[in-house]
Amino acid sequence: MSNLTQKFLLEPERYELSSGSLHHFAMERREFFKLLGAGIAVFAVAKDALAQETAPSHGVHSHELPKEISAWLHIGEDGSVTAFSGKAEMGQNIRTSMAQNVADELRVPFESVRLVMGDTALTPFDMGTFGSRTTPTMTPQLRRVASAARDLLLETAAKEWNVAPEKLKAADAKITNPGSGKSVSYAELARGKTLAQNIPAEDPVTPPVEWTVAGKPLPKVDARDFVTGKHEYTPDVRRPGTLYGKVLRPPSFGATLTSYDDSAAKAMSGVTIVRDGDFVGAAAASEREARNALAAIRTQWKETPQISNRELFSYIKQNATNKDEDRFRKQSGSVEAGLAQAAHRLEATYTVAFIAHAPLEPRAAVAEWADGKLTVWTGSQRPFGVRGELADGLHIPENDVRVIVPDTGAAYGGKHTGDAAIEAARLARAAGKPVKVTWTREEEFTWAYFRPAGVIEVKAGIDGDGKLTAWEFHNYHSGASGIETPYAVANHRTEYHQVPLILRSGSYRGLAATANHFARETHMDALAHAAKMDPLEFRLKNISDPRLREVVEAAAKSLGWPRKKTQPGRGFGLGAGFEKGGYVCTCAEVAVDPTTKNVRVVRLVTAFECGAVVNPDGLRNQVVGANIQGLGGALFEAIEFENGRILNPRFSRYRVPRFRDVPEIQAVLVDRKDIAPAGAGETPIMGVAPAVGNAIFDAIGVRLNNLPLVPHGVKV
């Protein structure tokens, strides 16, 4: 682990990032203009760029940071604007929203802005596209470079016309002198120049109330390429002479090779076999030939007994570490005293299963070597992290590795590691030709990492008025995100307990905030019922944060809470919370069939507030999408495993939401122009599971404390 990684504390459940290196990219100015042609370039020097990349909740040490170029922008001689960001597009629509910010701040038409993203040779260093960090970090950074570029253009025109820059106006990609009526386009100003400027991080930018391009529901950039099949995702990248690579997977996790004979495979023509430690792979002219070659290798493996999901939760409880770090523990007052004074006390245990991201584009990479240098195309959320993994794994200097991330077929937190990239690069080096590795769905379900399972214990008390008097909350293994209650309570204790990894685990949209909100909001609902109070009224009584109150009231109003039950088996529930700068409340309506006990989610209403909205259309897509994805984990998704094997590594055995599962969904966007924009990729998923579980209780009086709620068919 590099020093920098140690310095910045990430959420503990980002298990997949516990190793790997952080490196800084520095591009020669000369190279920059060689690449893009003449024009005007502006580099943002944001001394706090890296600090902003980490979650502030566990204490970030921002001292001793190198000055860092965090974003840059180029205005070409034809007036085209190119902005550079190390972030990756994977469906969250940031290619569009970032371009909106640039166009807005630079005062140019949206169509003239192009984003170059996720390319370690061209874009600034970026820790990764995760943690809902793109909008809060890139909005100010791109706006600062754009604003500095605008200033530079104003100064250049002012010098040419011999007037004070303050007398001039920038609009519609032109500098105009309202006094004389003269104007000059950005393109003309950029012609023949190689101007470059660094800017300080604190430059003022346009406030959201004055946005003209941002804040609008502009359509996705490159839409035509996506509906015509022209866009090249990583598995679609074709390089001359590309071979197809396959990797021999062990029969179970952690199995080691004890005997190996590849003589038959090596005799096959056009096949390259690589054995490097326990890595065994083949490259050939087609996937079929590569697969056949692997099938011809005779191996024996030593396997180790491992736990299975039937003993999962007892294992988690028994293996929790006793000596947890202080940063995972928060407390004030006395929970014991708070419970003693409570009119109602409630204690419950909640569990969440391992689930898979299952992005439709599986992990894939194309690796190509030329003159000892390596270029890899791969669908990843961490192009620079993967560059480090490749350099480490292949023992080459990082400067000899370039990672390019084509706009990717989704990730949901699942594409932080460079597994396919390393496999393709290792095979390509041996084969002497470019190699493409595309994981099968089964590999994706087996060898990627999972959202960690967990056990959550909650103990709480309320007084006769329904105010919380005590709150104690323990999360074992699943994670610490969203663990702290947003409700006002003087006596509380929350703790996250680490457990040695059971399956390969890591980030998943929202991290453990989904599990923690499920437990907390289910418990809150149960407390309300214990006190015979309306669950909405009970929450409003205990909310002190006005932003949380606003989304809870907005969602309840849109649903029409309290709803009268017109049919037997109908029920309504809600779940709310705050995480990563966003506030969410989801209300659910369910219908439970009185005879079959089938549960159908009829309607979801989600109110979401993440400050000023950059693109309401994209945001709506993210909110609705998170709700639908959240239904999977809420209702039926669970990885089944036994003795180091995944038992349901296929869509036919691992149920994800399909068209018939999708209810009527309403996204209520609360646009707060007075608050800097936060990210939206994760938080809208958090309220779904508790809202649905609470609605099931409302419908039939059965309290479900385990995620998924109704895994075996949709039955209670």
Place this chain on the structure above:
Amino acid sequence: MPKSIQIEVNGKQYPVEYEPETPLLYVLRDELGLTGSKYGCGEGQCGACTVLISGKPRRSCQIPVSAAVGKPVTTIEGLEKDGRLHPVQQAFVDAGAYQCAYCTPGMIMSSVGLLQENPNPSTMEIVQFLQGNLCRCGTQPRIVEAVQHAAKAMQEGGR
């Protein structure tokens, strides 16, 4: 043993040499360079590889290339005519019916197949028909909306 066969894709004849049981998807993608059809699961569960064979939507990961001989195959690349998007493609753009868009080609091909068979489907019929197409980003409501708009546009435009 590889066999020389001829298949018709998007109105063009392609001679291909392939093991006859190779799924059509791999021939389209790796041999013909038509990468618009996607691999998503390899078991006909996700619909990302959907193409039209004789006008009917089929999972190209499940169809051996030999079964496509003598039958016209249409892929996502074959929908656009003279620089004009097919009404279903246009409807997906208008509705913003995608996020990562990896499922989009398969969704569009299935929807084109549906509208050929049933030019005026109800919401429930669209939902039923697209049940075999996965969108992991959760864009289903907009996809249904796009198919409805496309149906209307095709009826008005007489396509």
